[in-house]
Amino acid sequence: MTLPYRDTNVQVSSDSYIFSSPSNPNAPALTIDRPTGDIRLTDAALLAGKRVSRQTSIAGILGMIQLRLDKYIIVITKAQPVGRLKGHMVYKIVSTDFFPLRERQVHDPDEDRFLSLLRSFLKAGPMYFSYSIDLTNSFQRQAQHDTSSPLWTRADDRFFWNRFVQSDFIDFRNLGGRGQPAPQPGIDPYILPVMFGMLEIKPTTFKGTPLTVILISRRSRHRAGTRYFTRGLDDQGHAANYNETEQIVILNDTGSGLGGFAGSTDMQSGKRGAEGKEMQILSYVQTRGSVPAYWAEINTLKYTPKIQIRSIEAAFPAAKAHFDEQIRIYGDNYLVNLVNQKGREMRVKQAYEQMVDMLVSSPKESREADQRTDEKFHVIEPGQKQSEFDRLHYIYFDFHSETKGLQMHRAQLLIDRMRDALIAQQYFRAVDMPGSRLDGRLEVRNQQTSVVRTNCMDCLDRTNVVQSLLARWTLDRMFVDLGLMAKGSRFADEDPAFEFMFRNLWADNADVVSKSYSGTGAMKTDLTRLGKRTRGGALQDGNVAVTRYCRNNFLDGPRQDAFDLFLGVYSPSTANIGSSLVFADRRPVLIQAVPYVAAFSLFLFVLGWFTPRGAGSSVWPMRIFLIFWAVVALWSIHFIFNNGMLYVNWPKLNPRPWATEGYHETISKVRKDKILGPLVARHERGLSTARYINAEEGKKRIE
Template sequence: MGKQYEKLRLAVTKNSYVFTPLYEPASSTPDGPIHTLTIDRNKRQLKLDAPTDTQASMVRELVVYGILGFCRLQVDDYVIVVTGRTLVGTLFGNDILRATSFQILPLGEDSLEKSYSEDLFEQEQYFIQLLESHLQLNSFYLSYTYNLTNSLQCQNQKADERFLWNKHLSSNLAGMSNDSIEDDQINLFILPVIQGYINITSMIVNNKYVTFALISRRSNERAGTRYFSRGIDENGHVSNYVETEQLLVYDSMDPLSTAISNNNNNNSDATTPNKHLRLSFIQTRGSIPIFWGQIPNTRYVPQLYYEASTKNLEAAKKHFEDQSRIYGPNVLINLTNKTGYEQPLGDLYARTIQEMANPNLRYIHYDFHHECKNLQWHRVQLLIDRLIPDLEMAGYYCFDEESEFSKTQRGVVRTNCIDCLDRTNVVQSMMAKWMMQRWHQDIGIDLTADPTFVSVFNSAWADNADGLSLSYSGTGALKTDYTRGGKRTIKGAMNDLSNSLVRYMKNNYCDGSRQDGIDLFLGKYSRDATQQNRILCHYGQTLRYAPWKIQAIPPALVASTALFFWLLFFSDSTPIESSTLYILLLSFCFAVSVSMWLFIQQNGIEFIDWPRLNPLYPDTLSENSTIDLSYRLYTNWFLDSSENLDQAEQGKKTT
C-alpha cells in the first residue's frame, strides 16, 4: 500500500467535484508531483489534472481527509468522503486514525427528482439513511502510511482484501477512471479503511519505552448482524470473522539515555541500545463453519436450524484450506455448551473436522459455561495450560531492528462460541496474557507484573470486546468485568443483564435495517439489469411496510403496560375517585398488555425487522435442509402468507 494524500480541498461546482491535495509547510511536503482529481458530475468520469474551468461558479468547498469510494443507488451516484478524523496513536512512526464523520455527496442535480417517481425517491432516501447509519454506528480506522489490512508480519504484502472494508466502494470509483489514469495515481486519493477496533498506548515501564497495541480486523466476506449472519457460505466464508493482532514495541534504551544521545551527536558511545523489538501475535475468531442459523421470532432464544449434509464438509474444507494457507496449522477452540440447544452444533462441528482428517487442524471442545460455572473463572487457565504446546509451536512474530533478527508466527488459534463475542474474548485475552509472559524472555522484563501495563492491557481487551460486539450484536460485550478486572462482580452481572435485554430488542426490531446497511455498503445486494440497474428490494419495486394493525400493537403494548404500572403504583395521583372504575381500568390495561404480548409471541415473525435487500440465508438452499423450511416461511411472509415460524419449529431436524 502506497502513501495516500492526507488532506484534500474539495471544490464543488455545478458540473464537477475537484479534489486538490493540501500540504502544511510546517508538517509535510510532497514527495512527487501533486495531482488533482476531478469527477465530472455529468459524464460520471474521473479526470486527473484536468484544466480548471474558470467559468464554473463555486457552490461550496470543504476539507476532506480521503475518499472512501463511489456508490450507485436507485436514482443517483454518490461519492463518500471522510470529513473528520481523530488520532488513535502512533505505531512504528505511523499515525493511526479513526474516521469520525463522513459526507455522502450526490453526483446528480436536484432537478433530476422531476424525472423519477415518488416511490424511487422514497427508496433513494431510505438507502442514503442506511449508508449514513452504517457509517455512524461502526468504527472505521485508517492510516496514510501503514497498511492496516495486514499484520506486522505481512506488511510487505499487498493489501488483504478480506479486511478492506471499502473494497466495493473503492473499486467502483477506480472503475470510473479512463485508461490514461494509472492505478497508483488514483490510489493516492482512495483511502483504505478497516472496520473493527484499534487501541494504541505508549508508556514507560521500568524506565523503558513500551508501546502496546491491539488491532482487530473484521472480515467483509460474510459480514452481518447477529441473527442474520450465521455459520458459513458455499465459498468457505464464515460470519463474524475477525483477525486480532496484539503488538508490542519495546526499546531497551531508557528515556534519559535517549535524550543524551539525541543531544550529543558527536559522542557515539554515549549510549548503546540493547534491543529495539517489534513483536506481534495473531489470533482469529469466526462462526462455527457449518450451515446453520437462528430465525428471530421475538423469543429470547430463537429456534436453531442447521444442515447436516455433505455441503458442510465441502464448505469447511474451503474455509480451513484458506486458513491454513494464510496462517499455517490451526488449533480450533470450540467454547459452545455440550448440552442444550448448542449441543447439535458442537457435535456436527466435531464430526466435520473428523471427516476432513486434516493434519493441520487440532480440535478442542471446551464447554466454557460448564467448566466456569458458579463463577469459577479461574478455570479458564486450565484451557490455556492445555494450549501451551500449541502456542509454543505456533510462536509469534519478532523483529529486532538493531540486529535485524526475526522469527515468524507459524500457526494460529481459532476460537469460537455461538456469537464469537463474549466467551471468545475472555479466552483470547487469556491467551494474549500468556503470550505477554512468553515475551518476557525476549524483552527481559515481565510487563504483566507492572500495574500500569496490566491496567492498559486489560482495558484494551475489554474495549476490544465491546467494539466487536457493537458491530455484530448492537451492544457492548458480556463478561467484560472479568476481562477488565480479573473477577466477576455484581455490577458486571447487572451490566450483562442490561446488555442482554438491549440485544434482544435490537436483534429483533432493529437488525434488519442494520443488515441492509452492511449489504449496501459492501455491495452485497442484487440489481435488476432490465430496470436501469436498480437495486432489488425483497419487497418489490417499492418499499412495503407491515399493515398498520401490526405496527400499532407494540406501541399499544408499551402504552397499556406503562398505564397499568402507573395506576398500580401511583394511584394517589390519578383523578379517578371511583374504586370500581379504578379496578376496571386496571384490569383493562392488564388484559390489553397480556393480549398484545400473547399475540406478539404467537405471531412473532411478523414483528421482526427483516432485511429488505437480500433474503435470509440465500446460499443454504437444498432439498433436505432444515433451514429451507424457515427460509420458505420467511419469503412467504413477504408475500402475505399467513404461515409463521411455529410451523417450521414442528419440522424434524436432521442430525
C-alpha cells in the first residue's frame, strides 16, 4: 500500500529543490530543477554530500503552479491535527509557503498580485488531508476501492481540491520526464490529495455508549467560486456550490493508532476496537448544488440582483451530464427544491421544473396546497421507468411560506412527506474485517441506495436547515437499529447533551459552507443551534444580510479570481503578452472619481454643518455652501446607484459574459449623461489610441 510520506525534508540549492523522507532512506528523492522545473527521481544516498543553502521540514507538497513570470512549488509548512477518523489522524492546513524556481526574482505588479491572491486564498480556505485515509470519498465509495493502490489514485476527482496544482507530478507519474520517459510510481508518496470544506470529529457518548460523530462537507473543485459570480451549471454539467455532506457514526473506535501511514502494533496485529468489540461504521450522504440550469444573478449594487435565465433547451445537455453523474454515483436522486414560488425566485423554480419535465420520460405531477400557500408541495415523479433519468424524483417545498412567523417546526412537514423514500433509501453500514484495520478494508452490511439533493437560491441557509433535519431523522433510525433506543424514540429526548453537540455540529457546517461561498456565516443558525427561531437570531440574520451585500458587491471579485487561479480556470502563462496590466482599472478616470467626489462632498457638508458660527456672521454663505455640497453628494450617490454595474468589484481574470455586456450597456448610457457624457467619450477615444500603441509594442516584443 503506497501512502504519502508524513515526514518530508526539502533541501534548497541554487540549481534544485530536493524532497526526501527521513523515515524512508531507501526511497527515491524528488528533485525539481531550477529554473526549468524539470522533475526527476534520484537516489537519496547520492545527494547526501550535495551543498545546500538551507534545509527545512514540511508537512507535504500541495503542488506546483505557473504564474506569469515564474513557476512556484507550494508546500504545507504547518498542519494542525483535528482528530482521528477510524484511527487515522486528520490534519488541517494552517500555513503554506511558495518556493520560486528562479533564484533571482523579477518583480512584476501582476506577479505580485497573483501571489497575494493565492496566499490569501490558502490562508482562508479550510483544507484538510490525511496521510493514510481518503477524505475525498464517502465510506461507501471507499469500500469499493482497491486499498492497495496509491492514495491519490483513489481520490474522487470532484473533491481532489489540489488536483490542478498536482498536474505536473501526476503527468510525471504517468508519462515520465526528461531522462526518465516511463511511468514513475516512485513519486506516488509525494502526491498528497487535499479536501476543501468542513470536517469536524467529535468523540462523545450517547446514553453512556462511547462513539465518534464526524461531519464532512466536501466542496467540489468544479465551478467553484463566490455567491453572485458562480450560479447554475457550466457546459460540462458541474453545479455551483456543489457539496457532498457525509454524517458518520463510529462505534468502538480505537481513538489511537494510525497517525499517518505507519500503524501501531495494535493496528497491525488486527485487534478490533475498544475492549475487543468490532468497529462499526455508519454513514449517511447528502448533496447540495445550485439549480441545474443556465442562470445568473447580476450585481448592480441593488440589494436584490436581477436574475437572468437562458433557455432551458440550451442548458439541457449540461443538465443531462450533471444528473448522469449524480445517478451513476448515488443512484436515485430526490431533488428537494426550496426556492420561493412567488416573486423574483419564481422563474428559477419554473426553470428547474421545466428541466425535470424534459429529463423524465413520462412525468406525473401532483400539487398540494394549504391555507398558508397555494403550492405547499409540487412533486414530479416518473410515470414509468424507461430511462436512467426516470430515477429523478422532484419535490418542491415552499419553505419560506410554511415557516414564516418563526414557525420553523413546520419544516418537519417535508420530512414527513419524504418518509417512505427515506426508509427505502437506507444508509451505509459496515464493520472492519478482522486483521484489516491497517489497509482499511470493510465488510459491508448495508448500502445507501439513493441521495437527497437539496437546493435553495444560494444552497446555504434553507438548505442547511433541511439537511440537518434529514440527518437527524436518519441518526434516530441508526440508533434504533443499533439497539441504543427504542423504536419511535428520538435522540433529542434521550440525551440532551448529545442533542446539544449535534445541533452545534450542523450549525458549524452551515457557517463553514456559507463562508466559503458568500463570505459570511450562515443565516437561521439559531434554529440549528437552539431548535427554534428567535428574535436575536433574526437580528443576527439582518447583520449577515448587510455584510453579504457589502462583500458580494465590493470584495468578491478578488476572491473569485483566487478560485480561478488556484483551480486552473485561468492560466497566467497563456494570457496575452503585452505591457497592459491584468488588474488595471479600465474604467474612465471620471467614472472612478465619482465615489471620491461623493465622499469628499459628504465630508465638507458635515464639516460645514458642525462648524461653529460667530455671533455676527451671515447665515446665507454657509447655507449656500451646505446646499451646494449636499447637491453634489446626492448627485454622486444617485449616479453610482443608477450605474451600479460600473462600481461592482468584478472578477478580472475570467470576466463573466453578463458583466461585460452590462458594462458596455451602462457605459453607453453614461455617454448620454449631460454632465459626464462628453468627458467619458473623450477619455475612451484616448484610451483606444493607447491600447493600439500597447498592442503594437507587444507585437514588436514577440517578434
